[in-house]
Amino acid sequence: DTAVSQTPKYLVTQMGNDKSIKCEQNLGHDTMYWYKQDSKKFLKIMFSYNNKELIINETVPNRFSPKSPDKAHLNLHINSLELGDSAVYFCASSLGTGGSETQYFGPGTRLLVL
């Protein structure tokens, strides 16, 4: 009965490879997010979707491409992985985008690029 789930939990890969991370929420939320947390623990928003529509698209290399096949899923595809992409990637969801809407986080995907 996990609320927000991500796969895989760990991802170790070589530079130049392409990889995908999947996220699913069973909370019935309309809004989903991708965050990157670097070694300094700073959470940085990457993308946000509301009802399958992209609403936040921060300055992220275009090697990163999100896809939301439906409201419950938000996947992240990364092309041509670089060393600097190593980080923890968190998916989150919220009921909506309003002020009091709390974001609930998945367990994170620890990406290590060698």
Added chain:
Amino acid sequence: GQNIDQPTEMTATEGAIVQINCTYQTSGFNGLFWYQQHAGEAPTFLSYNVLDGLEEKGRFSSFLSRSKGYSYLLLKELQMKDSASYLCAVKDSNYQLIWGAGTKLIIKP
């Protein structure tokens, strides 16, 4: 630019009280959140303030002063399991969450 400031690290003793401060400068304000993040885990929601004053929730309380751009999280009767990072985040005028870098709280016996 938008900015959230918190102390990088704090140390406290088991059973004591600790106050973690957060100051913010954002374009607009639509609420302030506190999250707890244990090492290697996801952030989990602790509290939300949108009006000035104190919100109490068990051993944790959160205070907000919008005129001063200031909030604090107060943790009472500290337990070893409270060792974690505490993240302050503000929703700006676009309802986007702006995050602080977090305060690592170390609890000593």
